[in-house]
Structures are given as structure tokens and as C-alpha cells.
Amino acid sequence: MNNKATHKADILVVEDQLDNLKLLSNILWDEGYQVRQAIDGEMALIAIDTKYPDLILLDIKIPRLDGYQLCQTLKAKETTANIPVIFLSAFDELWEKVKAFEMGAVDYITKPYQAPEVLARVENQVKLSLLQKQLKAHNNILQRQLDLTEAAQEFHGQPQIDAYLLHQAIKATYNGIIITDATQSDNPIIYVNPGFERMTGYSLEEVKGKNCRFLQGNDRNQPEILYMKTCLQEHRQCFITIRNYRKDGSMFWNEVSLSPVKDESGKLVYYIGVQTDVTVRKRVEEERQRYEASVQKMNQELHELNTKLHRLANLDGLTEVANRRCFDDCLEQEWRRLSREEKPISLILGDIDYFKRFNDTYGHLQGDDCLKQVAKALSKGVHRPADLVARFGGEEFAVLLPNTPAFGAMQVAQKILEEIRQLQIPHKASQAKPYVTMSLGVATVIPSLDLPPKTLIDTADGYLFQAKNQGRDRAIDGDSP
Structure with a gap:
């Protein structure tokens, strides 16, 4: 998008x-x-x-x-x-x-x-x-413009509001109003309205002549205060939200709009501050942030749970390599992808030689341990992230090698055989070697959507059968004698 x-x-x-x-x-x-x-x-x-x-x-x-x-x-x-x-x-x-x-x-x-x-x-x-x-916002702008036009027409030709009426309006407003003397260096307060008195608990007599900084108490280390100082130095308007403190010491969030007032000659004479207590709104925002943090934590836990479930659903519980379900899904995906790209895919299908005799001789606990060690050896034989080692069933394992030609697959197979031999797991009941060995069938094809992926499995299984018939402990592919 x-x-x-x-x-x-x-x-x-x-x-x-x-x-x-x-x-x-x-x-x-x-x-x-x-x-x-x-x-x-x-x-x-x-x-x-x-x-x-x-x-x-x-x-x-x-x-x-x-x-x-x-x-x-x-x-x-x-x-x-x-x-x-x-x-x-x-x-x-x-x-x-x-x-x-x-x-x-x-x-x-x-x-x-x-x-x-x-x-x-x-x-x-x-x-x-x-x-x-956007349309609603535009309509609101047009409506405000219409309201201003109608108001101007209604009062056109009437006398301007006199000073008394303006003073009464400031007294009646719920917001706090502060006027300071900008001609003096410390901007002392010269007027506050009843809204300020209700909001802070201070009367006009108590604050007159003071700088507004007393409202922050000892909580002066607020970035917004530095910004307000800069605006005062540059004689420009500012809009900030800061922590202020009432006469009884309780904290409230104060949304302040501070505007410079100039006389007819352009000289700065006053600052007018309009204050709004936004403590409730701040608490709602904090609750929302806590909720969003809680939701984010829950989402993370869901993600971790999904990852764990996915891992459990795709891993063999004993050997901790991919299970048959994962193998089938991966083969299906790679078959479709490599069919489009017209590139080869190879499969190594392996069977531990005389494994039934191993279990009969050493017991099933030793048999399980043997399967684990063989799985690790198979994993050492592959290196690319796309290669997949899976338990195919019982003592059978499969190694899927996407985009790998026949000679590359045989190199991997020989590496796997060597890794298993180096384990030197005793197997006195084997007719191949006195230690655990493996027979491998290696098949390579260029996938086609006209053929099922099972074609590759059947071909590798046929070569595995030949490896067993030729004495085991070996890898056989289509080029083998």
C-alpha cells in the first residue's frame, strides 16, 4: 500500500x-x-x-x-x-x-x-x-466560520463590549486566569481570577507581586519549564502541561496557555496565562498507557505461547529434530517453490542398521539414547538454514536439501556416515560393523507440479533398499554402481 x-x-x-x-x-x-x-x-x-x-x-x-x-x-x-x-x-x-x-x-x-x-x-x-x-473536519471548520460570520453580523454596528462586561466575563470563566506585568524583570502577578483561586487555593492577595514559579514548589526540574522560559525570553506564545501544587500541597496537572500582550506602540506590557486543571484527563491517559502496556505484555505472551506450540507441533519429542509432519509440510513448500524456479531438490533417507537387534540387546532406554546421538550426528552433517533434518519414523531419518544437486547431496551423505561412525556406539549384534552404522538412500530431482512430492521419497527409499542389500553402512544414489 x-x-x-x-x-x-x-x-x-x-x-x-x-x-x-x-x-x-x-x-x-x-x-x-x-x-x-x-x-x-x-x-x-x-x-x-x-x-x-x-x-x-x-x-x-x-x-x-x-x-x-x-x-x-x-x-x-x-x-x-x-x-x-x-x-x-x-x-x-x-x-x-x-x-x-x-x-x-x-x-x-x-x-x-x-x-x-x-x-x-x-x-x-x-x-x-x-x-x-477529513470531510467531517472540513465541515466543522466551515461551521465555525459560519458561526463567526453570523456573530459578526449580529453585533455589527453595536457598541463594543465595555471594560466592566469583559471583567465580569473573566471572573465568571471556570479556567484560571493570570495577568503578569511584563515591564518588570520578574513578571510579577498583578491579577488572578476566581477560577485561579478555586483551582489553587490561593487568593489574589496571597499571590499578587509573586512570580508564578511558586506553583511548581520544589518540582522545578521539568523540561516544560525550560521551554516556557525560552518563550518568555523570545516574547512568544507557549502552550505547556506541567505539574503544579495547590496551597494544601496536593499536586495537579496544569495545562497553561501563555500569551504576550503589547500596547499600541508594540511594547510588551503583559502576559496573560489561561490555566486548565487536566488531572483527570492525565489519569485517564495513564490508565490507558497501563492498559496498552498490559495488552502488549499479553500479546508478547501469546506470541511466545504460539512459538512454543509451533515448536512442539513440529519437533520430535525424543530426538528434538523435525517430526514427520514438519517434514511433509516443508517438502510440499519446497516442491512448489523449486518447481517454479526449476532447481533441484535432494533427499537423503536413512535407516540405522540392525536397530531392532540393538534394542533387543541393550534395551529400549539405550535405544532411545542411540536415536538422540544419531539425530545430533545428522544435524552436524548439514550447515545451511534451509536444510532440514527430520525423524521419518522409528529408526528412520530424512534430510531434505533444497536447491542441492546430486553430487552435493552425496557429499552431505558421506559426511553424515562419517559423523555416525565417529560416535562409535557399540553394537555387537550388527552384521555390518561392531558399532552403530547407517544406510542411506540419496535421490535428486527437479520438481514438477505434474508429479507428487512422494516421487522423491519413493526414489530415495529404493536407493536405501539397495544400500542395505549391498552390505549397509553406505550411501547409494542413481550414479552408484
């Missing part, structure tokens, strides 16, 4: 299936979106109330509050009614799609998720949402 504005969109993904949640989040993260996650309806409501997202991807079948109920709740509230919702479901029936739109959804994405479809539908809704926000 080329529109950088869409990259900043905040998207809430509500999905209780962790694999799907991870998949959608990764698709969106890779495109630069800000992604938050929720695994049920109640968690989603908390996330939405904390910070309104730009878009919600909402699974229909989630616990505690299903997708239809959650969407209906959002559309019933004025503050959340305009948040676009894309439903996630298999949508096996037409009525499900119709109901999704009746609940207020703007679109739907069907399972299983396809990255191009997800990104296309998300980008479309984000762009529409952005255009609607």
Missing part, C-alpha cells in the same frame, strides 16, 4: 482462535498497521473504550459476547457507531452475510484467510474512514 496515512491506522482484531489471531495480526503488521488484539467480546469492549480504533476485524463466533451482539452494542452508541466493522467467518450460508450487514458491518472476510483479500478489504475501509474524517 502506498498511502502512508493508512499505515497509521489503529486496527482491533477480535478473534478467539490463536492461530487465526496471529495470522491476521502478522498480515497487518507487515503492512505497517498498528494492531491491537482481543480474544473475546468483553476484552474487545475494554480495548475500544480505552482508545477508539479506526477499524475492527470481528469474528462472529467469539466467547462471552458474540460478534453480532458486540457489533449491535457498538452501533447503538453515538461515540462508536461510526467505527467500521468487518466481520470474520466462514459464511457458509447466505443469511449469515445478510445478518452481518443488518448488524452494521461494512464488509466481511471469509475463512480461511488469504492475505491479498484481507489487505484489499482493510485498505478500502481505512481509506473510506479517513475520507469521512
Whole structure:
């Protein structure tokens, strides 16, 4: 996506299936979106109330509050009614799609998720949402301009507001108002309104003639104070939020707008400060930050759990190399990739010689230890990240070598044989050697989508059979005599 504005969109993904949640989040993260996650309806409501997202991807079948109920709740509230919702479901029936739109959804994405479809539908809704926000902001500007025009026309020709009415307006405002004398070096206070007195607990008589710094007490090491000093030196306006302290010592967050006032000759004579107590807003922001930190921690824990589950699902528990499921998936992926690139793939299929006799002689515990050592030796024989060592079943192992020609595969096979021989695991029941050995079948093909990946396995298995018939402890391929 080329529109950088869409990259900043905040998207809430509500999905209780962790694999799907991870998949959608990764698709969106890779495109630069800000992604938050929720695994049920109640968690989603908390996330939405904390910070309104730009878009919600909402699974229909989630616990505690299903997708239809959650969407209906959002559309019933004025503050959340305009948040676009894309439903996630298999949508096996037409009525499900119709109901999704009746609940207020703007679109739907069907399972299983396809990255191009997800990104296309998300980008479309984000762009529409952005255009609607821009249009609303533009309308607000036009409305303010219209209001000012009408006000000017209403009071056109009437006398200006007199000083008394202006003074009464300043007294009545809820904000704190401070006026300081800019003609004196320390900018002493010459006036504060009742709003300031209510906010700070100090009366005009108590603060008159003082510099405003007394409001910071001993908490002067705030970067905003340095910025305010710079603005005062340069006679320009500033807007800051700082910690101030009331007469009773309690702290409050003070949002201050400080403006210079000049006389008709251009000489600086006063500073006017408008103060707003934003302590409640600050607390809400802090709560939001704590929530986001908590969500981030939860997301990290989910990621670590997913990684652990993925690792457990793809590793053989005994040997800690890849299991048969992982091997099959990897072979399928590499077969498709190398079919497009028209490059070779090699497979080494190995069997520990006379392993049944080993178990019968030394016991199954020793047999398990033997399998572990052989797996480590196989792993030492490969070096590239793309190469895969897997337990194929029982005492059988497989080594998948993508983009490897036949001569390279045989070099790896010979390296593996040597690594296993160096283990010198005693095997007095073997007819090959007095230690554990292995027979290997090596096959190399250029994959084709017209052929199943099993073709490579069957070919390697045939060469493995030949290796056993020729005396074992050897590697056989198509070029072997």
C-alpha cells in the first residue's frame, strides 16, 4: 500500500482462535498497521473504550459476547457507531452475510484467510474512514466560520463590549486566569481570577507581586519549564502541561496557555496565562498507557505461547529434530517453490542398521539414547538454514536439501556416515560393523507440479533398499554402481 496515512491506522482484531489471531495480526503488521488484539467480546469492549480504533476485524463466533451482539452494542452508541466493522467467518450460508450487514458491518472476510483479500478489504475501509474524517473536519471548520460570520453580523454596528462586561466575563470563566506585568524583570502577578483561586487555593492577595514559579514548589526540574522560559525570553506564545501544587500541597496537572500582550506602540506590557486543571484527563491517559502496556505484555505472551506450540507441533519429542509432519509440510513448500524456479531438490533417507537387534540387546532406554546421538550426528552433517533434518519414523531419518544437486547431496551423505561412525556406539549384534552404522538412500530431482512430492521419497527409499542389500553402512544414489 502506498498511502502512508493508512499505515497509521489503529486496527482491533477480535478473534478467539490463536492461530487465526496471529495470522491476521502478522498480515497487518507487515503492512505497517498498528494492531491491537482481543480474544473475546468483553476484552474487545475494554480495548475500544480505552482508545477508539479506526477499524475492527470481528469474528462472529467469539466467547462471552458474540460478534453480532458486540457489533449491535457498538452501533447503538453515538461515540462508536461510526467505527467500521468487518466481520470474520466462514459464511457458509447466505443469511449469515445478510445478518452481518443488518448488524452494521461494512464488509466481511471469509475463512480461511488469504492475505491479498484481507489487505484489499482493510485498505478500502481505512481509506473510506479517513475520507469521512477529513470531510467531517472540513465541515466543522466551515461551521465555525459560519458561526463567526453570523456573530459578526449580529453585533455589527453595536457598541463594543465595555471594560466592566469583559471583567465580569473573566471572573465568571471556570479556567484560571493570570495577568503578569511584563515591564518588570520578574513578571510579577498583578491579577488572578476566581477560577485561579478555586483551582489553587490561593487568593489574589496571597499571590499578587509573586512570580508564578511558586506553583511548581520544589518540582522545578521539568523540561516544560525550560521551554516556557525560552518563550518568555523570545516574547512568544507557549502552550505547556506541567505539574503544579495547590496551597494544601496536593499536586495537579496544569495545562497553561501563555500569551504576550503589547500596547499600541508594540511594547510588551503583559502576559496573560489561561490555566486548565487536566488531572483527570492525565489519569485517564495513564490508565490507558497501563492498559496498552498490559495488552502488549499479553500479546508478547501469546506470541511466545504460539512459538512454543509451533515448536512442539513440529519437533520430535525424543530426538528434538523435525517430526514427520514438519517434514511433509516443508517438502510440499519446497516442491512448489523449486518447481517454479526449476532447481533441484535432494533427499537423503536413512535407516540405522540392525536397530531392532540393538534394542533387543541393550534395551529400549539405550535405544532411545542411540536415536538422540544419531539425530545430533545428522544435524552436524548439514550447515545451511534451509536444510532440514527430520525423524521419518522409528529408526528412520530424512534430510531434505533444497536447491542441492546430486553430487552435493552425496557429499552431505558421506559426511553424515562419517559423523555416525565417529560416535562409535557399540553394537555387537550388527552384521555390518561392531558399532552403530547407517544406510542411506540419496535421490535428486527437479520438481514438477505434474508429479507428487512422494516421487522423491519413493526414489530415495529404493536407493536405501539397495544400500542395505549391498552390505549397509553406505550411501547409494542413481550414479552408484
